[in-house]
Amino acid sequence: MEQILIRNLPEGTKAILRRRAAAHNSSIEAEAREALAVGIAAEEPTLVDLISMSTDAQVEFEPKRLGLKARSAEL
Numbered sequence: 548m549e550q551i552l553i554r555n556l557p558e559g560t561k562a563i564l565r566r567r568a569a570a571h572n573s574s575i576e577a578e579a580r581e582a583l584a585v586g587i588a589a590e591e592p593t594l595v596d597l598i599s600m601s602t603d604a605q606v607e608f609e610p611k612r613l614g615l616k617a618r619s620a621e622l
Contacts, residue, residue: 553579 567578 561575564575564578564582567573567582568575571578
């Protein structure tokens with residue numbers, strides 16, 4: 548699982564997250580995670596994004612799921 552520390556949030560951000568957490572009976576962290584996920588939901592990570600991650604990350608490449616086909620090199 549990846550982690551991130553966000554510093555220097557705009558004024559009131561934590562208060563909004565605290566209010567949402569209380570309304571949804573969840574934690575501030577869960578609300579922040581949800582807000583971030585919703586904010587970037589339209590973007591899929593590219594293969595370059597995944598490869599450029601730290602070396603301890605597990606990247607599973609599934610060519611069939613991506614609609615890719617293997618091909619022979621032309622000699």
